Amino acid sequence: MTKLMMIDGNNLIYRAFYGITAPLQTADGRPTNAVYGFMLMLLRLLQDEKPTHILVTFDAGKVTFRHETFSEYKAGRQKTPPELSTQFPLLKELIEALGIKQYELANYEADDIMGTLARLADEQECETIIVSGDQDVLQLASAHVRINLLKGKGVGDVLPHGPEQIMERFGLTPLQIIDLKGLMGDSSDNIPGVPGVGEKTALKLLHEYGSVENLLENTDKLKGKLKERIEDNKESALLSKKLATIFREVPLPLEWDELAYGGADREAAVPVLRQLQFNSLIEKIPYADGEDGAETDEDPFAEPAPKAADRPPLDVRIADEDTLGELAEFLPRVSVIHAETHGDNPHHAELVGLMLHGEERYDYVPFELLKSPQAAPILEWLEDPEAPKNGYDLHRLDLVLHWHGIAFAGAAFDSQLAAYLIDPTETATNVSGLAVKYELPALTEDDEVYGRGAKFAWPEAETLAAHSARKAEAIEAIIPKQRELLERFEMNRLFFELEMPLSRILADMEKQGIAVNPEDLEKLGGEFEIEIKRLQSEIYAHAGMEFNINSTRQLGEILFDKLGLPAKKKTKTGYSTDAKVLEELAPQHEIVQIILQYRQLAKLQSTYIEGLLKEIRPETRKVHTYYRQALTATGRLSSQYPNLQNIPIRLEEGRKIRKAFVPSEPGWTILAADYSQIELRVLAHISDDAGLKDAFLHDMDIHTKTAMDVFGVTREEVDSNMRRSAKAVNFGIVYGISDYGLSQNLGITRAEAANFIEQYFAVFQGVQQYMHDIVEEAKKDGFVKTMLERRRYLPEIHAKNFALRSFAERTAMNTPIQGTAADIIKLAMVQVDAVLNERGLKSRMLLQVHDELVFEVPEDELELMKTLVPETMEGALKLSVPLKADVSFGANWYEAK
DNA sequence: CAATTCACG
DNA sequence: ACGTACGTGAATTGA
DSSP states (O other), rough: OOEEEEEEEEHHHHHHHHOEEEEEEEETTOOOHHHHHHHHHHHHHHHHOSSSSEEEOOOOOEEEEHHHOTTTTTTTOOOOHHHHHHHHHHHHHHHHHHHOOOEOOOOOOHHHHHHHHHHHHHTTTTTEEEEEEEEGGGGOSSSSSSEEESSSSSSSSSSEEEEHHHHHHHSTTTTTHHHHHHHHHHHTTTTTOOOOOOOHHHHHHHHHHHSHHHHHHHHOOOOHHHHHHHHHHHHHHHHOOOOOHHOOOOOOOOOOGBOOOOOBHHHHHHHHHHHHTHHHTTTTTTTTTTTTGGGGGGGSSSSOOGGGGGGGEEEEOOOOOTTTTHHHHGGOOOOEEEEEOOOSSSSOOEEEEEEEEEETEEEEEEEGGSSSGHHHHHHHHOOOOOOEEEEEEEEHHHHHHHHHOOOOOEEEEEHHHHHHHTTOOOOOHHHHHHHHHHOOOOOHHHHHHOOOOOOOOOOHHHHHHHHHHHHHHHHHHHHHHHHHHHHTTOOOOIIIIHHHHHHHHHHHHHHHEEEHHEEEEEHHHHHHHHHHHHHHHHHHHHSSSOOOOOOOOHHIIIIIIIIIOOOOEETTTOOOOOHHHHHHGGOOOOHHHHHHHHHHHHIIIIIIIIIIHHHHHTTEEEEEOOOEEESSSSSSEESSSSOOOOOOOSSHHHHHHGGGESSSSOOOOEEEEESSSSHHHHHHHHHOOHHHHHHHHTTTTTTHHHHHHTTTTGGGGGHHOOOOOHHOOOOHHHOOHHHHHHHHTTOOHHHHHHHHHHHHHHHHHHHHHHHHHHHHHHHHHEEOOTTTEEEEEEEGGGOOOHHHHHHHHHHHHHHHHHHHHHHHHHHHHHHHHHHHHHHHOOOOEEEOOOSSEEEEEEGHHHHHHHHHHHHHTTTSSSSSSOOOOOEEEEEEEETTT
């Protein structure tokens, strides 16, 4: 069975452009939203229709044979926006890479090509689907040709139109669609039609007279204004009909076999998708059918993409017990190390082997071999801090080796960290992605070597070694390019003196872990459980029925349909039931407050009691988080498996969780030190605002001081409400203020919020100047920087879309502040670590929570640490205002507050 | 797998 | 008129 699908490429890319508003772009800032939307649609069509032959047609150039008939054809059309026109070559490249035939022909439009092919297909009784958003193509429908008309705007669903559906919808045959256009005209193509005749009138006339020609012969039967209009526009109607007629005799040099499609060529498609940063689509590309797809592989039009297998083979060796001795001698010349591992959590990941690459050699060492006595020199080399190692994500490698009983040291250049500094919003998450970014030959994806999800299986050593060698080869090629960029961006100190040393410190903290008492959690969980049960039954009683309170849908039905409470806010999928909404509803029905309490406890129970219990290692009673050092856009760390940066503190019930976090040795103490107002202090420094600096130089309560200045009152006159407002304004300033955001936060009107902001800027003029200047800087450079030269690109600063541009502007204001604060605590960590080592202290740094460091400290070091830690933190970076760190300690993290 | 909600700084 | 506060991770529901 053959099935031909033809796609109006121009039409689809336009709809995708206006339908997908997400700010998608390539690494170098070219927009890709339309290409993305096109791909989504294409993938859906492939899945739904499973065509055996495909053609994507485009309009070639501006002028067609229709202009000879009517020079004004398509006149007055808006010029294609440049953000879209740049996407045409990207789309065409992608279609080619997917192995799909595309065609355009001078003087003809996409419609004409499709019409001609549809005629041929119809004659051969070949099932044919035409995809477009343009109603014109409905004229092509026939017994074998169906039109999938795009619904609404954007690239959502399609409405299939055969002759029956057209009859049902318009009461017309497909060919009468041409008459319809002749009468109605088409403003987008500048086809005039008959002025004053729209769809309704045109349909009425056609139902009566059948065709434009017949209508014109019978104008005497019409009356009034309509008769006048039609008689006055006879020629226009006939011309319009001619223009709307799709030409079905285009000379096509296409061969049927050229259109055959047997599934995507992933080898060719994946690199292109990566370049477009469509990482999420990669898994959605269906594999070519290996057996019967063979004949479609010989597409003469498709440019052969560079394939890993086509390149000269590498000198890959698989080590065994006999060759380990020789390999040991080679170690000093190893430049890149790469581990083949499996699993997201590095504390639990499997390790199957190591690739050691230097000069032209690639040595693969199966993990098992490292246990043999002959491997001792390799283990020594691995843990030698003086033996430098380069690689991709050495932090992770360190952890995986650690849990396999192997020590690691000497990380010199981590390509993942370099990539992160060069562009922290970089989406490349593995070596393959990086290879694409640096324009190296494509690598085979890990998924293709290993299989994904349940299908995962380690391949044989030869396959693994070859795959690993290609990655090591790529890393080797990427590093010099990164060195150059780091140099050019003046990031050498940030990289070599901050991020690289920090990476080892983080690994140490993670390996150390923090002790958590499961008994404490279980006891607290038991109390929560009783309360949750009680709240649950109260909720059921109030609702008059049982339902799943955790289901927002069911909860919404109960609150807003059954109990009739007023819906405040809608989400994409129904009623919103978030805490803000519920708090507004609380006065209206008793059940609401109970639901809020239930939500709070359910969250504590599932995430922090049950979730944390699962992460405790029974042998050591410790949890080991994993800090992602190359993830956030601002330079902060993030914490996973478990996240120890969001342990409850704001509400007392949750705060009790912290009692379970204890020292791992008897007699020791938990000590915590946190920066006070670090972001506002950074702002004071960066903005050089006199008032803000003065406030910190005198160590004033910054929110009270802000309230005094904004409201023009004395210290004594500042009430709690004024301080609260001032605090919200200060937060807003750090986030990149907007009146709307502040109004939402304070529950005041936008005008009132705008007034606050105006007052604030009148007082803190240096801050106002900074906010202005930083946005200008972002516009000029395309990025903003922190004090330590960390950068973040903001391409959307130029967006025409207000929301996108505003977001970029707020980000420009916030990132240097949040990012510099992140720089500072990272500096402090490196310095604290150095001091602990220099002094030979036993105290250990365990956690970082953005502005806080947590340690465990033996009795005899407590007094020292109480001054050493805050002093080091305060001296981490010299600003024009003092940094301040508060320290506290206790038997557990709850007490160290 | 997306959407919703909520925990933290 | 537009429509969000900045930065994260995890659990749950319901396709």
